[in-house]
Amino acid sequence: xxxxxxxxxxxxxxxxxxxxxxxxxxxxxxxxxxxxxxxxxxxxxxxxxxxxxxxxxxxxxxxxxxxxxxxxxxxxxxxxxxxxxxxxxxxxxxxxxxxxxxxxxxxxxxxxxxxxxxxxxxxxxxxxxxxxxxxxxxxxxxxxxxxxxxxxxxxxxxxxxxxxxxxxxxxxxxxxxxxxxxxxxxxxxxxxxxxxxxxxxxxxxxxxxxxxxxxxxxxxxxxxxxxxxxxxxxxxx
Numbered sequence: 001x002x003x004x005x006x007x008x009x010x011x012x013x014x015x016x017x018x019x020x021x022x023x024x025x026x027x028x029x030x031x032x033x034x035x036x037x038x039x040x041x042x043x044x045x046x047x048x049x050x051x052x053x054x055x056x057x058x059x060x061x062x063x064x065x066x067x068x069x070x071x072x073x074x075x076x077x078x079x080x081x082x083x084x085x086x087x088x089x090x091x092x093x094x095x096x097x098x099x100x101x102x103x104x105x106x107x108x109x110x111x112x113x114x115x116x117x118x119x120x121x122x123x124x125x126x127x128x129x130x131x132x133x134x135x136x137x138x139x140x141x142x143x144x145x146x147x148x149x150x151x152x153x154x155x156x157x158x159x160x161x162x163x164x165x166x167x168x169x170x171x172x173x174x175x176x177x178x179x180x181x182x183x184x185x186x187x188x189x190x191x192x193x194x195x196x197x198x199x200x201x202x203x204x205x206x207x208x209x210x211x212x213x214x215x216x217x218x219x220x221x222x223x224x225x226x227x228x229x230x231x232x233x234x235x236x237x
Contacts, residue, residue, distance in 0.1 A: 012231035138172030
């Protein structure tokens with residue numbers, strides 16, 4: 001399948017100096033063990049760089065026209081024993097065995113009604129619309145970012161080109177993401193269907209790049225830890 005993909009890059013609300021301050025304040029926490037952590041002088045910030053990670057946002061529409069077999073239970077008066085519909089006879093529901101018949105009689109006397117199961121076929125016209133988002137690793141998520149015009153870079157490809165070595169593409173393919181969207185769209189279609197006519201439309205895919213600061217930290221015994229900071233929400237990931 002051929003997809004239309006729109007690349008969107010978010011502008012960081014956290015600058016480099018702000019990221020440096022967060023790293024300095026939180027760097028020892030990456031080396032905490034057994035309620036102990038090193039002093040700040042024991043942890044060295046080897047590097048701090050800005051990278052961009054891709055999220056995928058997909059939406060689509062599903063239309064289906066089909067027939068399905070269903071059972072509808074209707075209430076009738078207590079003196080009704082069966083009904084005739086289209087030449088078919090539908091008797092009043094009865095329980096199994098003596099206890100079942102007793103329960104039916106009690107139900108009829110207390111509610112003053114009987115029930116009949118109608119086995120019929122429905123002609124269904126279904127329309128579903130869904131949106132789904134995936135993080136960089138292909139995990140389905142609730143999108144934590146809003147694409148405000150104030151945050152969107154005017155020249156996304158130019159922005160990514162400046163840091164091309166630090167751009168992380170989606171690990172999930174467009175086909176795999178679209179298949180998961182389509183599965184959600186088709187969830188309402190029952191199994192016992194016939195004469196199914198369906199149409200699936202996958203809208204423009206948004207490949208959203210989010211700024212992430214990554215700090216490489218070196219602690220006691222030359223242990224290395226990575227600290228990641230969300231450049232939009234200004235929080236340690």
